[in-house]
Amino acid sequence: MPRSAFRRRALSLTPLVDVIFLLLLFFMLTSTFSRYGEIEIAAAAGGGGGPTDRMQFLQLGEDRLRLAGQEVAMGALAGRLAGATLLVSLDGEVRAQRLIDLMAVLRGVPDLSLTVLR
Incomplete structure (x- = not known):
């Protein structure tokens, strides 16, 4: 039998x-773009921002x-810092996520002025 080509x-x-292109268009139209919250911080540089009578130091x-030199839990900070100026000093091994977690807790504190020391 001859083989056919x-x-x-x-x-x-x-x-x-x-x-x-259809898949790309589908995923672009069905995805949601979330807005990230902004957390305001001030870098320590020269003349301060607020009154020094209620200044607290946080390591x-x-x-x-x-x-102020005493160990404290993250959840207990909000009640102790209302209306204060908070200076935050970071240890060398602190990751950025740890600082963001702290600022998220402090976001709800009324009249808090936050300064992160470099």
Whole structure:
């Protein structure tokens, strides 16, 4: 039996490109773009920002938090800092996420002025 010649057809990429564009369009239209909250901080530079009568000093470490030299829990800070000026000093091993967590807790404190020392 003679073999018939089998010839492959060239693959067209046009339908593949169309499908990719449709998928891209679908995901772009169905995704939601969330807004990230802004947390205002001031860098310590020269003349201060607020009154010094209620100034508190906070040391932020990777696993500890010290307010005026005493260990304190993250949840207990909000009640002790209303209307104060807070200076935050970072230990060398502190990650950025730890600072963001602290600022998220302090966001709800009324009349708090926050300064992060460099």
